[in-house]
Structures are given as structure tokens and as C-alpha cells.
Amino acid sequence: MIKAVAFDLDGTLIDSTDANLEAYEQIVQHWNLAPLSVAEFRKEYESYASVFEQTLEKDQARIARELWEENFSKLKGMIRVYGGAASMLKRLGSQCKLALVTQATNEDMKEDLPRYGLAGIFDVLVTREKALKLKPDPQALLEACRELAIQPQELLYVGDDVNDAKMAANAGSLFAGAGWGENGYRLAQAGIKRVARDFSELETIIHTLRSK
Numbered sequence: 001m002i003k004a005v006a007f008d009l010d011g012t013l014i015d016s017t018d019a020n021l022e023a024y025e026q027i028v029q030h031w032n033l034a035p036l037s038v039a040e041f042r043k044e045y046e047s048y049a050s051v052f053e054q055t056l057e058k059d060q061a062r063i064a065r066e067l068w069e070e071n072f073s074k075l076k077g078m079i080r081v082y083g084g085a086a087s088m089l090k091r092l093g094s095q096c097k098l099a100l101v102t103q104a105t106n107e108d109m110k111e112d113l114p115r116y117g118l119a120g121i122f123d124v125l126v127t128r129e130k131a132l133k134l135k136p137d138p139q140a141l142l143e144a145c146r147e148l149a150i151q152p153q154e155l156l157y158v159g160d161d162v163n164d165a166k167m168a169a170n171a172g173s174l175f176a177g178a179g180w181g182e183n184g185y186r187l188a189q190a191g192i193k194r195v196a197r198d199f200s201e202l203e204t205i206i207h208t209l210r211s212k
Contacts, residue, residue, distance in 0.1 A: 001210060002174065003148075003154040005156045008164050013089075014116060020048055020072065021038060022071075022075050023071035027064060049065050082180065084198070085118075085199060086117045088200075088202070089118065095210075097124070098122045098123055099123060099144040099147070099155075100118075100125050100126070101144055109125060123148065124144055126141075126143050126144045135161070136169075137167065138152075140167070141155065141157055141167055145171070156176060156209055160178040160184045162186050162187060176205050176206070177196065180197065
């Protein structure tokens with residue numbers, strides 16, 4: 001039986017597409033990179049970091065990513081919470097434990113969660129400080145399970161990316177895809193079976209799994 005649900009943040013609960021693209025466009029001329037539309041990015045790349053890795057030398061790619069992250073941090077006002085996310089989380093939080101798993105820092109989350117209207121919702125918050133290894137390594141989910149005092153198989157993880165699905169599998173947890181997210185279309189392409197089209201459908205999936 002599922003005793004807790006963990007959520008990815010970016011692309012699952014919040015939409016940073018416009019901020020990501022603007023941060024990229026601000027460094028296009030400096031590095032002589034090709035401008036990208038959202039559609040072109042989604043077709044060709046897994047992340048903006050991968051754009052730099054595939055088009056620049058190693059040292060240049062590192063610097064470009066640092067500049068992109070600096071630009072992105074100044075554009076948080078462009079980020080929006082997906083409609084229905086907060087209300088769904090509040091309903092779900094009255095029924096089971098919730099965790100948020102993110103590569104953002106503790107400091108970022110202290111500032112950002114209140115702005116998103118998501119403060120005080122999660123029982124456990126796993127940030128970069130608690131899990132240094134990146135997806136699909138299961139470190140972050142295993143830490144969430146430890147803090148929630150549950151076994152990995154008792155956790156459902158919700159994310160929008162194929163690496164989220166791989167991380168859940170590596171942890172021994174169940175996975176549900178956020179098909180509405182920035183990378184959600186890749187989930188179907190990868191053959192992920194349990195993909196929700198919206199938060200209402202996600203709630204149905206969660207209730208079904210929790211009743212088993």
C-alpha cells in the first residue's frame with residue numbers, strides 16, 4: 001500500500017518554461033549559440049545544460065551553465081504554479097504524507113515555496129544539501145523514505161521526466177508521470193505506462209494505488 005507521495009518540483013508542480021528560455025536567450029549571443037524555440041528545445045535536447053554540453057567545449061559549457069543559472073535566478077518572477085497543484089496537494093495531504101524532492105537549495109525553497117503558495121504543505125523536503133547525487137541515482141528518494149519512516153515500495157513518486165521514472169525504479173518505488181509538464185511528452189515516448197494528463201487524473205491514479 002502507498003503510504004506517501006513524493007513530488008518533483010520543476011515541470012511537475014511549477015512551470016519554468018518561459019524563465020528557462022529567457023535565461024538561455026540572454027547568453028545566446030555571448031556564446032554564438034543558435035536561438036531555440038520551446039518546440040525546438042523539446043525535440044532536440046533533454047535540458048538546457050545538455051545544449052551547452054553538446055555545442056560547447058567542456059570548460060565553456062561549465063561557464064555557460066553557471067551564467068544560465070545566474071540568469072535564471074533573476075527570472076523567478078516568470079515562474080508559475082500549475083493550476084490545480086496547490087489545491088490537489090492540500091487534499092492529498094489530509095490523506096497521506098507528502099514529500100518534495102528537488103535539486104534546489106534549502107535557501108531557495110525557503111524563499112520560493114511561500115511565493116508559489118506551497119509553504120507548509122510537505123512533511124519532508126529533500127533538497128540539494130541532502131542528496132548530492134543527481135537523477136537517476138535514487139539517493140534523494142531513499143532519503144525521503146528515511147525521513148518519512150516508510151519503505152521505498154510504500155512511496156509513489158510523481159515527476160515529469162524519464163530520469164524521474166528511472167530514479168523511482170532504482171529506488172524500488174512506484175512512479176506516476178506528470179504528462180502536463182515541460183518534459184511530459186517524453187514519458188509516453190519512453191513507454192511509461194502510468195502518465196496523468198492533469199491533476200484530476202493524477203488524484204485518481206493515487207487513490208487507486210493507495211486502495212490496493
